[in-house]
Amino acid sequence: MLELTNPIYLDANKAREHLESIQWPDGPGCPHCGNCDKARITKLEGKSTRPGVYKCKECRKPFTVTVGTVFERSKIPLNKWVLASHLMAASKKGISAHQLHRMLGITYKSAWFMAHRIREAMRDDKPSGPMGGEGKFVEADETYIGGKETNKHRSKRNSKNIGGMGKEIVFSLVEREGRVRSHHVPSVTAKTLRPILVAQLDAKTFLMTDDAGQYRHMKRDFAHETVNHGAGEYVRGDAHTNTVEGYFSVLKRGINGTFHHVSQQHLKRYLAESDFRYNEREALGVNDTMRAQAILEDIRGKRLTYRRTDGPHYGQAA
Numbered sequence: 367m368l369e370l371t372n373p374i375y376l377d378a379n380k381a382r383e384h385l386e387s388i389q390w391p392d393g394p395g396c397p398h399c400g401n402c403d404k405a406r407i408t409k410l411e412g413k414s415t416r417p418g419v420y421k422c423k424e425c426r427k428p429f430t431v432t433v434g435t436v437f438e439r440s441k442i443p444l445n446k447w448v449l450a451s452h453l454m455a456a457s458k459k460g461i462s463a464h465q466l467h468r469m470l471g472i473t474y475k476s477a478w479f480m481a482h483r484i485r486e487a488m489r490d491d492k493p494s495g496p497m498g499g500e501g502k503f504v505e506a507d508e509t510y511i512g513g514k515e516t517n518k519h520r521s522k523r524n525s526k527n528i529g530g531m532g533k534e535i536v537f538s539l540v541e542r543e544g545r546v547r548s549h550h551v552p553s554v555t556a557k558t559l560r561p562i563l564v565a566q567l568d569a570k571t572f573l574m575t576d577d578a579g580q581y582r583h584m585k586r587d588f589a590h591e592t593v594n595h596g597a598g599e600y601v602r603g604d605a606h607t608n609t610v611e612g613y614f615s616v617l618k619r620g621i622n623g624t625f626h627h628v629s630q631q632h633l634k635r636y637l638a639e640s641d642f643r644y645n646e647r648e649a650l651g652v653n654d655t656m657r658a659q660a661i662l663e664d665i666r667g668k669r670l671t672y673r674r675t676d677g678p679h680y681g682q683a684a
């Protein structure tokens with residue numbers, strides 16, 4: 367249950383103190399030079415200073431808890447960032463920028479930027495070692511994301527788009543009872559997919575795929591089993607891809623139900639959000655508060671690859 371009356375969602379100072387306790391459990395550290403020596407950091411408390419400003423005696427630069435994070439240089443009060451993080455963490459299928467705009471009383475454009483920055487915080491940029499291992503099963507499969515050509519505005523239709531053409535391809539690896547890692551890939555060829563599998567999976571992993579051509583010859587690298595969907599085969603003992611297919615159905619429900627349209631350049635952030643939600647799931651003992659805290663722990667050191675002048679695109683309902 368989200369307690370909306372918690373002061374961290376209502377008061378910018380309380381939100382800042384909350385963020386400081388998560389980011390700096392052992393006291394403030396200088397984001398400019400890395401100095402963590404408490405004796406070499408002063409809290410500035412003059413009347414003319416805004417709260418939460420520290421000064422580093424090593425590099426002589428001032429800083430706050432948001433310097434170097436995805437919340438940096440935002441005019442949106444910090445309590446709204448903390449609330450938006452919690453709302454996105456607690457929502458099962460994601461939350462649209464329109465919803466954030468209405469719930470937080472900020473402009474749609476601000477809500478759109480905010481949501482993308484929080485997705486950056488959700489992005490797992492330091493994956494912990496290879497997936498799978500001896501006696502472990504990893505399922506790999508690909509799916510196509512993108513609107514139907516007939517639903518697009520006439521000027522945006524491409525008559526060559528049939529089947530998977532013109533759609534974006536998502537390639538996901540899911541360890542049974544474990545984590546997912548999704549990739550936005552340019553094609554479904556062995557040449558594209560094999561390097562991802564080799565880089566991401568422990569060589570002792572049991573790899574499960576369907577029998578599509580791109581997965582042939584994977585036996586060279588892994589213990590590989592396939593299911594023949596063409597012949598109506600879906601489960602043969604441990605040989606199935608039900609876990610990754612279940613993941614895709616949740617991903618698509620989120621994208622189609624909440625976002626309507628996801629542009630190609632931003633798809634990787636929706637994948638980051640969807641992977642985050644799966645990896646921090648209830649079944650693994652993670653509740654809403656823990657999931658929100660995981661976001662606030664991971665706001666630092668993320669590079670924002672879109673320009674601040676970028677706006678929501680035409681047809682961008684997300």
Ligand SMILES: [Zn+2]
Nearest residue numbers: 396399422425
């Ligand atoms: Zn410093």
